[in-house]
Amino acid sequence: MTKWPLPLPMQRALALAEASAEAGEVPVGAVIMRGGKIISEAHNTPRTDHDPTAHAEIMAIRAAAKALGDERLEGCELWVTLEPCAMCAGAISHARIAKLYYAASDPKGGAVEHGARVFEQEQCLHRPEVYSGIGEAEATVMLKAFFSKLR
Amino acid sequence: MTKWPLPLPMQRALALAEASAEAGEVPVGAVIMRGGKIISEAHNTPRTDHDPTAHAEIMAIRAAAKALGDERLEGCELWVTLEPCAMCAGAISHARIAKLYYAASDPKGGAVEHGARVFEQEQCLHRPEVYSGIGEAEATVMLKAFFSKLR
Numbered sequence: 086m087t088k089w090p091l092p093l094p095m096q097r098a099l100a101l102a103e104a105s106a107e108a109g110e111v112p113v114g115a116v117i118m119r120g121g122k123i124i125s126e127a128h129n130t131p132r133t134d135h136d137p138t139a140h141a142e143i144m145a146i147r148a149a150a151k152a153l154g155d156e157r158l159e160g161c162e163l164w165v166t167l168e169p170c171a172m173c174a175g176a177i178s179h180a181r182i183a184k185l186y187y188a189a190s191d192p193k194g195g196a197v198e199h200g201a202r203v204f205e206q207e208q209c210l211h212r213p214e215v216y217s218g219i220g221e222a223e224a225t226v227m228l229k230a231f232f233s234k235l236r
Numbered sequence: 237m238t239k240w241p242l243p244l245p246m247q248r249a250l251a252l253a254e255a256s257a258e259a260g261e262v263p264v265g266a267v268i269m270r271g272g273k274i275i276s277e278a279h280n281t282p283r284t285d286h287d288p289t290a291h292a293e294i295m296a297i298r299a300a301a302k303a304l305g306d307e308r309l310e311g312c313e314l315w316v317t318l319e320p321c322a323m324c325a326g327a328i329s330h331a332r333i334a335k336l337y338y339a340a341s342d343p344k345g346g347a348v349e350h351g352a353r354v355f356e357q358e359q360c361l362h363r364p365e366v367y368s369g370i371g372e373a374e375a376t377v378m379l380k381a382f383f384s385k386l387r
Binding site for chain 2: 131132134135136137138139143146147150151153154155156157158170171172173174175176178179180181192193194196199200201202203206207208209210
């Protein structure tokens, strides 16, 4: 049996998540694409950077906006290994990300299909198209291994 | 009649909001205090910085965490002129801000008493004490003047 390969941006996001764990950070990786090209990529760095906002999504969005010289990332896709939290979902909306792809869902901290459900709020000015579950098994294995080591 | 003076941190946050408007940014200012001392301050800079995450609260939190060398701002107060959005409320929770004081409530974009109500979610790991309405009139006048000029 041949397993269907993951899309390349999610493969890259998973590699970044692995690098995150090796750096002692929660294993989450994010990649921003436009027109088939990588615009930016990042993993979690709150501990390393002493920055509580330094989730993979925020760092990738900031880098992409800097690279494009525009605070709005029209036509961009964000690929991330974990369901975004309220902070990151808010940033995704502010940045006008067109499509969001995430791997593992996160009942404890996610705010897309759980909790604050940021994109489902009436006041939400921009909602990305959302696709979940791509690479879920791979992302979940990494997260479980990371948190079991902490215990 | 003598008007009761606003607390000094909110006076400073309002002055930062005014500077924000003068720079062509939405007039929102934020100050982070600990033990009666200013740790950091900021106003909105998304347009200037090409950074969709550069709300006053995020910038002040990042600067305070950098200044204190700690991603957790234990015992800190955040004073801001507008009800935080979902992104900023999420960051406030991640940063473990102890007390949040805001001036104007924001039915269109706020996520404390409106919309996503981030701190009211069961999954929210840290909720600050919240005080609202301090300096509301002053903040509202500035916001209205800014948005009426844009039309």
